[in-house]
Amino acid sequence: MTPPPWTDRSAGWRWGFGVLLFLSMAVGAFLNSALSVLAPFLRDDVGLSRAQLGGLATVISLVAALGSPLAGTVVDSLGPRRMLVVGGGGVLASLVLLASVSSFPWMLAAVTLTGAALAVGNPATNKLIAQHVPAGHQGLLMGIKQSGGQLNWVLAGSILPSVAVAAGWRWSLGIGMALAATNIVVVRAVLPREAPVRRQRPGADGSAPLGSLIAWMSAYAFLMASGTVAVNLYLPLFAHESVGISERQAGLVAAGMAVVSIATRIVWSHRLERVSAPGIALAVMAALSV
Numbered sequence: 001m002t003p004p005p006w007t008d009r010s011a012g013w014r015w016g017f018g019v020l021l022f023l024s025m026a027v028g029a030f031l032n033s034a035l036s037v038l039a040p041f042l043r044d045d046v047g048l049s050r051a052q053l054g055g056l057a058t059v060i061s062l063v064a065a066l067g068s069p070l071a072g073t074v075v076d077s078l079g080p081r082r083m084l085v086v087g088g089g090g091v092l093a094s095l096v097l098l099a100s101v102s103s104f105p106w107m108l109a110a111v112t113l114t115g116a117a118l119a120v121g122n123p124a125t126n127k128l129i130a131q132h133v134p135a136g137h138q139g140l141l142m143g144i145k146q147s148g149g150q151l152n153w154v155l156a157g158s159i160l161p162s163v164a165v166a167a168g169w170r171w172s173l174g175i176g177m178a179l180a181a182t183n184i185v186v187v188r189a190v191l192p193r194e195a196p197v198r199r200q201r202p203g204a205d206g207s208a209p210l211g212s213l214i215a216w217m218s219a220y221a222f223l224m225a226s227g228t229v230a231v232n233l234y235l236p237l238f239a240h241e242s243v244g245i246s247e248r249q250a251g252l253v254a255a256g257m258a259v260v261s262i263a264t265r266i267v268w269s270h271r272l273e274r275v276s277a278p279g280i281a282l283a284v285m286a287a288l289s290v
Contacts, residue, residue, distance in 0.1 A: 063115025
């Protein structure tokens with residue numbers, strides 16, 4: 001069934017759709033930011049080393065990267081609505097597990113679940129935009145969607161350390177659980193039920209293959225993420241241990257960085273849809289990241 005045209009949708013539905021995209025990306029990436037701002041508490045409570053902290057973050061990213069191609073195929077077959085609900089359930093389960101354990105192997109199991117759920121987020125939300133939003137409106141929504149991951153840093157940096165100080169780091173993960181549960185409700189409320197569809201071969205609809213472009217963009221994204229993820233992960237711990245500020249202040253440093261990132265993601269995405277030579281913009285962003 002073909003969705004109604006974007007312009008025929010009510011303003012309320014379009015707002016709900018934007019919130020859905022934003023939350024869906026936030027849910028999958030919540031644990032990345034939580035591990036970062038809670039690093040001092042994990043070190044003190046369960047003796048987590050810097051290497052183990054990096055190992056947990058690596059597992060999330062590795063599982064998500066390896067699982068994304070398969071997740072994209074499943075999203076094509078079963079639909080984004082089903083897969084976002086499954087992904088939200090996976091994040092919920094991983095946070096419950098992480099809050100219940102103290103050993104590193106069990107923590108690895110918990111973050112593996114999160115990585116699998118994170119793999120679903122981009123294929124599902126990208127397909128939703130392609131299905132429901134016409135060219136000319138997609139850039140802004142892509143920016144809003146991709147800012148969802150930065151919402152975690154705002155929430156984690158400004159709230160999680162205070163909750164962890166008052167009640168313990170395990171209770172602070174309840175914020176992520178509430179976020180995941182809320183997103184499941186929003187997905188089910190905003191998106192209609194989908195019938196499974198038969199997946200077409202690439203190019204079967206007459207479109208040109210994108211193999212080389214995807215390969216180049218994947219390499220670009222990998223290199224960009226390799227630097228930014230490392231900074232994001234260790235910045236609060238560095239600020240606490242080396243600079244000497246409190247856990248709350250270290251969290252606010254991460255939150256402040258995220259606020260800037262949300263604004264720039266939305267602006268860049270909106271403008272890039274109207275740029276004739278996106279390669280120049282990508283080069284500028286790479287230079288700025290250095």
